[in-house]
Amino acid sequence: MLQPPPAEPGMPEDEIDTPALVLDLDAFEANLDRMAALLEGTGVRLRAHAKTHKSPVIARLQMQRGAVGQCVQKVAEAEVLAWGGIPDILVSNQVVGARKLARLAALQRISHVAVCVDGPEQVAALEAAAAAADTRITVLVEIDCGASRCGVEAGPPTVALAQRIAASPHLIFGGLQSYHGSAQHIRAPEGRAAAIAHAVELTRRSVEQLAQQGLSCAIVGGGGTGTFRNEVASGVYTEIQAGSYAFMDADYARNAEPPPFRHALFVLSTVMSRAIPGIAVLDAGHKAVAIDSGLPLVHGRPGLRYAGASDEHGKLLVEDGAPPALGEKLRLVPGHCDPTIDRYDWYVGVRGGRVECLWPVGSRGAMA
DSSP states (O other): OOOOOOOOTSSSGGOOSSSSSEEEEHHHHHHHHHHHHTTTTTSSSEEHHHHHHHHHHHHHHHHHHHHOOOEESHHHHHHHHHHHTEEEEEEEOOSSHHHHHHHHHHHHSSSSSEEEESSHHHHHHHHHHHHHTOEEEEEEEEEEESSSSSSSSSTTHHHHHHHHTOOOEEEEEEEOOOGGGGGGGGHHHHHHHHHHHHHHHHHHHHHHHHHHHTTOOOOEEOOTTTHHHHHHHHHOOOOEEGGGGTTOOOOTTTSSSSOSOOOOOOEEEEEEOOTTTTTTESSSSSSSSSOOOOOETTOTTTEEEEEEEEOEEEEEOSSOOOOOOOOOHHHHOOOOOHHHTTOOOOOEEEEEEEEEEEEETTTTTTOO
């Protein structure tokens, strides 16, 4: 059920109803500008990942700063962006099922929506959906570059699948998807660099073998917030797919030499109990903030530690300094921004201590 907005433009941040998803607009805009500056002159494009933000509004702000389009993981996410006027979208994932493929094909009427495959059965199904809709669909081959999740083997198997796509009158071979997701949170920079070096070599070999068969890659995509500088420096990737850079969650901040972005996304919470000395309880537990990548941080209050969660409660330990007051509002930095955002219907944009804007989380819950 769509929830009413927890705030109104102009009100002080302290009056926002909690729990609420708060976006520090100064930090957020600085992150968008920082990424644009880092990519300027490199020849590598940003195709920002909307599975993080789930918002056509944020997608447009990224594209105003040079992003060529957006990535999503689900057809439903692509639909929300396309309906919101985003013209270039990549479903950086496999799509299986006749109904989902029919929806994907129908989107071609209002947006350019590409998709990934890692097997010939997927190609055949896409071909049928495109033929039924009297359209053509751009298809990327996803290679397994080290994550052991999805992706065909690099080299000859990749070439064979690309040839199958290129031979279809209803499909367009668009290039390669080579994303090493698990490398993003390897703590040591040397470990991240080694993982991406391996991915780069597999990807380079595949690009070269495709070229030998007369197939060029308009897109060689991958790279996330934790490793994008490695992919940019490789000379192989043409697009990076960072998403969390816009918000910078707590888990990325735990990396040694973390990404050069500011914390911009918070769960605003209220101290609801101080009955036990040394402990304060917030109204933000499991249902308010994702903890799959660790517990949230209490922003700007180093003496307070978020020590545990239950469904509706967050337990704070007062380790130094004065305890927070009953009713005090505290900002939490989520450990993982993507699933945290998916818990909310609204972004509350704040600047200078006041609410400036409200943006819907357009594709919240879009899992199909």
